[in-house]
Amino acid sequence: MKKYKSSIIVSIVFFIIWEALARYIDAMYILPSPSRIVEKIWLLREPLFLVHLPSTLLVTFIGLAISIVLGVGLAITMSLNEKIEKAIYPIVVVTQTIPITALAPIFVLWFGYSIWSKVVxxxxxxxxxxxxxxxxxxxxxxxxxxxxxITYGASKRDIFIKLKFPSALPYFFSAIKIAVPLSVIGAAISEWLGSQSGLGYFSKRMMTQLDGAAVFAPIVILSLAAVILVFIINLLENKIIKWRNE
Structure with missing residues (x-):
């Protein structure tokens, strides 16, 4: 708990300033106060937690699972073969230069409003x-x-399993901790641009009603979900990579 003491203090100060500023502006549709957002979450708890949150988490987990398999496969392949690395790496980089907001509507055309348009x-x-x-x-x-x-007679497989893989584990967990919040953001963006359920869809729907607190409510839930998932990844990392702390 001492490890997060500074973060907790900064967060409390931030929310106090936010609450005071929101009350001073007194325009809830523009800047709702934290207390008003919490109240709105409680009032809308059934659709938020029973309908829209499960929909978003399903997209997040499926997309993240496929990304892990794809990312690990590409990384291992590129590390084993330099020619494949030179062919694939530029393509991997190019995929990040295309605006997602431009591609999402295309995926909706291809897959409709099914889960797969959001997963992609x-x-x-x-x-x-x-x-x-x-x-x-x-x-x-x-x-x-x-x-x-090699001098001890290790094969390429032995080198990968006993040396390269353990050395790469910290990098892997760092990547997962980056990917988890991004997966939540990706799910929300896809729902915002084309969906019939999910927290992103709910936030967009509330925006058309100029309900500021209801727009912020799904965002708060998404943030908390990302924080909890990263915390779980941290626990797994500390459990698996014990040698790093020795």
Whole structure:
């Protein structure tokens, strides 16, 4: 708890200033106060938590799972073959130069308002940090250590499993901690641009009614969901990579 003491204090001060400023402006449709947002979340708890949050989380988890498989596969392939790396890496970078807001409507045309139009948007946003970070991690092993294992008769498979993979684990978890918030953002953006359910869709619908607190309510829930997921990833990282803290 001491580790997060400073963050908690800063957050409390931030929300106090926000509350005071919102009450001073007194325009709830422009800047609703935190207390008003919490009240709105409570009033709309059934549609928010029983309908829209599960829809967004489903898109997030499916998109993130596919991104992990795709990113890990690409990173390992590029680290094992330099020619493939030179062919694939520029394409991976180019995928991040195309505005997602321009592609999302196209995916809606292709897949309709099904879950897959939103999953594809989430994958496009999240697979890049996983691929690049893990690829850098696999390349971070010292050449001297590889040569030492070779002198002991280690095969390429042994070097990958016993040296490269463990060395790349911190990079992998760092990538996941970047990808998790991005996956939540990707799901919300896709729902905003074309969906019939989800927190992004709900926020957009409330905006047309000029209900500022109801617009902010899904955003707060999305932020909390991302924080909780990153916290869980941190716990897993500390559990798996024990040697780093020794």
């Amino acid at each position: 948007v989430t994958i496009l946003i999240t697979f890049f940090p996983i691929t690049v970070n893990l690829y850098d991690g696999l390349r971070s092993t010292k050449r001297e250590m590889e040569e030492l294992l």
